Amino acid sequence: MIRSLLLLTILFVSLFGCSHPKENRDVLFQTSTINALLEGVYDGNTTFKELKEHGDFGIGTFNGLDGEMIGLENKFYQIKADGKVYPVDDGMKTSFAMVTFFEPDKTVLLDKSMDCKQMEQYVDNLLLTQNIFYAVRIEGDFTYIKTRSVPRQNKPYLRLVEVVKSQPTFEFHNVKGTIGGFWLPDYMKGINVPGYHFHFITDNKKAGGHLLDCKVKDVRIEIDYTPSFYIILPGQGEFYKTDLTRGKQKELERVEK
Secondary structure (H helix, E strand, O other): OOOOOEEEEEOOOOOOOOOOOOOOOOEEEEEOOHHHHHOOOOOOOEEHHHHHOOOOEEEEEOHHHOOEEEEEOOEEEEEOOOOEEEEOOOOOEEOOEEEEOOOOOEEEEEOOOEEHHHHHHHHHOOOOOOOOEEEEEEEEEEEEEEEEOOOOOOOOOOOHHHHHHHOOEEEEEEEEEEEEEEEEOHHHEOOEOOEEEEEEEEOOOOEEEEEEEEEEEEEEEEEEEEOEEEEEEOOOHHHHHOOOOOOOHHHHHHHHO
16 A cells, blocks of 8 residues: 655664654654755645644745744744744645754853854854754844745746745844754755754744844854654655756755845
């Protein structure tokens, strides 16, 4: 019997050992791949009810590429193309997401003004190794935040690099909020975004989006070491028909920035 979802498990456990993904909370759980999203595969099989079984913290998007997703403390939020935040129903589906159960292994207070690049370099020095995954949460006061979201797409879907050409952007000044996301090793090219991938939501949960730029003022940085990886691939459909062999790093850089 062929299941609707193809399960592919990859466990990186050189430092911490392993157990089954449902028993191990230090797992980065992912639906689909970033290359599939770049190619316009915007339909997925995974509901948010199912996603919550694998994590209470994460980022991603929705079926039809309907905005940006951020999950904090087991609550998931949708930031649509109007920049506003909407609640996520358990029955909604995602075409690309990554989550984990956030349990910080390292916490640092930072009260020095830094731009996004400087902040990332600062966090680089807090990482245990360059060869595992990290969930990162940065909460506090920000002098400046710039975000974007993406409008819901209709079939036939445009490739993501075309969609973001008309993406709406939003700017915030002297705002409280949370940056959430992940740092991934370079060997994840094609599967996910190497380096940092962050989303943002304001403290009042009214606005946010995919993080494009920032300047921190006074924040708490929390890092969760995550040595295991578990991925679910979409069942059949466009994912099976799409050529995912092309290198897309330049496209990814345009999409992310």
